[in-house]
Amino acid sequence: MTQQLPVTEAELHAYVDSLLPETRRAEIEAYLATHAEDAQRVRVWREQNHALHELFDPVLGEALPARVRNPALLRRMRPALRYAAVAAWLALGGVAGWYLHDYDTAKSVDAVAFARQAAIAHAVYSPEVRHPVEVGADQEAHLVGWLSKRLGASLRVPQLTAVGYQLVGGRLLPGSRGPVAQFMFQDGNGQRLTLYVRNGAGDSKETAFRYAQERNVSVFYWLDGKSGYALSGEIDKAELLRVAKVVYQQLNP
């Protein structure tokens, strides 16, 4: 029989926790066979591990409470932190979280990035209570004139009252290809939708309606020549589509 190293307390624990190399494991077993007191301690420790799993493993199967999975928890955060946090949160979902219909060209990658930026902007500003927009609907003419000038395009704001949404106002945002406009709408229950508009993105081929979803934010988006539009909301797909069709018809008569 080969000379065994002395068995340490740490090794007895490592034996219990299955953290020993196989050869040493066999040696510890041989040791325990002749040391009843240590064998008893090891047996109890192993039972403790087992009992901990019995007691707490059911937590793994529980439905997650809304407050630990819902990005709404972000709403309590200061706005300055919120943008980075929401961006990180959405990025965490990864590309896998998006329903991609076409992912084989640079343009569609660009379109997906556009939709994601729209979702992030929605998640950041739609919960805002005091400053949801920079310019309110009461100054609609000024709002449209200002954003048109900054985007270098003649913007139009769709009228969504027929589908239950009133204009709240809009704001200017930085986009990956220059300034972007965000218009916010709200229904009678305070449910908000945002329309994210960019211009001058080059000769994007016209795309059909595309749908993306990340966390609770659904987005319908389409690119049309130099312009791109994305309508975002935390409502179900069918309801959002209903509004998106109205937006599309009004902007592309």
Add this chain to the structure above:
Amino acid sequence: MDGTGRDFVQYIPRLRRYARALTGERARADDLVQDALERALVKFHLWQPGSDLRAWLFTVMHNVYINQLRAQPAGITYGLDDEAIQVATRATQSDLLEVRDLQTALLRLPEEQREVLLLVGLEQMTYQETAGVLGIPIGTVMSRLSRARERLRALLAGSAVHSTLKVVK
């Protein structure tokens, strides 16, 4: 981004399991997880892509937990709430008293020993990973683990003698 993103969400149940065992209370555990997730979101740029995301999340939660403990007035002990006992009864077919003993005994361990015991015994981290999460030397992990297991053994052996157990509110 693909794998890690899904993993982040996948770790939430494990964070909850650990928090439940650590605090003994459902509501307090979810408070802890929620605070830890918010902290992780704010600090996400500090995470090194490619490093162990699970270890990082547990580290963040450990730091949040320690800060919460420091913020508490000394002398407050947390008893078992009803939900914890309900979970326990679902968890095992064995006698409720026995289960309650384990939960109670756990809560009687010093925080530092309980953390080590749970990271190793429940979360099944290596000693090295546990040392990293708690920010302590591996030798300290081993001594705390040893004391935790022996103390738990003594507590449970003792409670077997006293068959009626009072839950401290």
